[in-house]
Amino acid sequence: MIQPRNYPEFIGQSLMLEPEPFVALVDDDNPWIEGLFLTAVAGVLVGIAKLIGGWLLTASLPASASVLEVLMQGLTGSGILGQMADPVAAQAGLRQVINLLFVQSGYGSGALGLLVLILVPISYIGQWLYFGLVGHGIARLMGGTGTLGQSFGAMSLMVAPRILLLLTVIPFVSVGSTLLLVWSTLIVFRALEVSHELGWQQAAIATVILLVGFVLLLMLIGGLVAGGISLWLGGVL
Amino acid sequence: MNLRHWIPSTQQMSNAIQLRSEPFGQITMRQAFGMILVAGVLGGILPFLVSWIQAATLDTVLPLAQAVRDLEQIANITGLGMTWPAPINLQVLTESVQTLAGLPQPLPGWMAALLSALGAWISLPLGWMQLWLAYGVLVALSAKSLGATMTLQRFFAATGYFVVPLVLTNLTVIPFIGGLIGGVIGLWAAVVYAKGVQVIGRLDGLRVIASLLLPIIVVVIAYVLFFFSTGLMAGILLG
Numbered sequence: 001m002i003q004p005r006n007y008p009e010f011i012g013q014s015l016m017l018e019p020e021p022f023v024a025l026v027d028d029d030n031p032w033i034e035g036l037f038l039t040a041v042a043g044v045l046v047g048i049a050k051l052i053g054g055w056l057l058t059a060s061l062p063a064s065a066s067v068l069e070v071l072m073q074g075l076t077g078s079g080i081l082g083q084m085a086d087p088v089a090a091q092a093g094l095r096q097v098i099n100l101l102f103v104q105s106g107y108g109s110g111a112l113g114l115l116v117l118i119l120v121p122i123s124y125i126g127q128w129l130y131f132g133l134v135g136h137g138i139a140r141l142m143g144g145t146g147t148l149g150q151s152f153g154a155m156s157l158m159v160a161p162r163i164l165l166l167l168t169v170i171p172f173v174s175v176g177s178t179l180l181l182v183w184s185t186l187i188v189f190r191a192l193e194v195s196h197e198l199g200w201q202q203a204a205i206a207t208v209i210l211l212v213g214f215v216l217l218l219m220l221i222g223g224l225v226a227g228g229i230s231l232w233l234g235g236v237l
Numbered sequence: 238m239n240l241r242h243w244i245p246s247t248q249q250m251s252n253a254i255q256l257r258s259e260p261f262g263q264i265t266m267r268q269a270f271g272m273i274l275v276a277g278v279l280g281g282i283l284p285f286l287v288s289w290i291q292a293a294t295l296d297t298v299l300p301l302a303q304a305v306r307d308l309e310q311i312a313n314i315t316g317l318g319m320t321w322p323a324p325i326n327l328q329v330l331t332e333s334v335q336t337l338a339g340l341p342q343p344l345p346g347w348m349a350a351l352l353s354a355l356g357a358w359i360s361l362p363l364g365w366m367q368l369w370l371a372y373g374v375l376v377a378l379s380a381k382s383l384g385a386t387m388t389l390q391r392f393f394a395a396t397g398y399f400v401v402p403l404v405l406t407n408l409t410v411i412p413f414i415g416g417l418i419g420g421v422i423g424l425w426a427a428v429v430y431a432k433g434v435q436v437i438g439r440l441d442g443l444r445v446i447a448s449l450l451l452p453i454i455v456v457v458i459a460y461v462l463f464f465f466s467t468g469l470m471a472g473i474l475l476g
Contacts, residue, residue, distance in 0.1 A: 016267045016270065017266065017389065018390075059349075060349040060352050061298060061342050062341060071333070074333025078333070172352065173359045173360055174360040176367040182374055186370070186374070
């Protein structure tokens with residue numbers, strides 16, 4: 001059984017793509033429970049960091065409603081929106097986009113900001129489930145030998161790069177999504193390679209298939225969520 | 238925890254930026270990671286102080302202070318007789334940003350300035366890390382397809398030395414010549430990176446250049462295709 005005090009070491013080693021943490025999770029007596037716990041702990045920690053970062057951001061900037069009004073007045077008065085085919089619709093659309101950006105960054109979101117404490121761990125667990133389950137299926141189709149539990153255990157280390165998001169406790173820190181995506185993908189590659197004893201080419205192909213599926217799924221969910229929020233902010237819902 | 242596990246020796250770093258081959262094979266990915274963090278922290282000290290002072294002078298956060306400064310500079314250029322290309326009322330835009338910067342925030346101005354400058358400082362090594370990994374994966378794939386023989390870990394380890402010249406980013410805060418210094422430092426970093434690819438991949442000069450350029454060409458083509466297809470779809474949908 002893996003002790004939580006070993007998590008920082010595991011995370012550090014998996015960031016360096018070293019095989020030891022993957023092997024330890026694969027050989028554990030209950031890998032999927034360990035994986036779920038590690039993912040959930042990371043999600044809660046990142047959620048707390050984002051919440052505090054959002055509060056500090058709100059305290060560092062003027063009231064979001066005033067900022068929005070000044071921004072809209074400036075954009076309208078400067079003639080930027082006047083160049084659009086339908087300036088009124090463009091203004092309404094832009095207002096929604098800016099509002100979404102404010103909410104997403106935790107700026108002026110008030111009590112709504114507390115949602116990150118739930119949403120971040122849920123999102124991390126959802127991604128872990130997708131990569132564990134679908135990754136296992138693809139790896140088995142390619143001749144992999146690992147069990148479903150071992151896949152879930154090894155795949156949980158893909159949460160390691162997101163530990164960098166703890167830095168967002170300081171407002172204006174920018175952790176690039178490309179950095180997180182690429183690093184997580186490399187860890188997924190190593191997880192498939194180790195847990196299923198696949199060759200590097202097979203592991204790479206499985207990773208690419210997994211990633212393409214994930215991006216498509218993300219676009220679908222993102223589109224649905226953005227559409228829903230847009231309708232809500234627009235007063236349709 | 239032994240520090241030597243997390244960062245190479247200064248002699249190794251010195252040899253690497255002088256383009257000697259030995260250090261590129263003697264570094265681990267863990268050391269490269271530690272080196273990027275340390276270089277980012279060291280390289281951002283002066284820009285942090287300058288940014289903090291700049292933002293604190295206006296009692297606001299760094300992005301707003303920078304926007305005010307940039308718009309004022311553009312206004313100065315247009316005031317010299319150069320025309321602003323787009324039909325945008327620059328004065329209204331500048332006044333709006335100045336108004337935003339003047340709005341009160343809950344925290345004292347110096348504290349808001351400090352937090353935002355600190356955020357920019359911490360983001361510096363993270364940005365370098367992103368370049369190291371995201372561009373690195375593509376370069377490694379190109380190099381592999383051109384005959385390089387190395388593991389991904391060895392590749393990331395060797396190419397990590399590119400951050401050593403970037404410690405001089407501190408000098409980019411010097412007025413007037415800061416941009417030029419930044420360009421020279423960037424070029425030096427690129428040459429160190431190329432040396433790393435050459436040594437660890439055992440490639441000749443032409444293949445190294447091809448490995449470095451192929452990812453850029455592929456990404457540019459992908460972007461062009463994406464925007465072209467998006468524009469085409471929007472055009473079709475909007476009639």
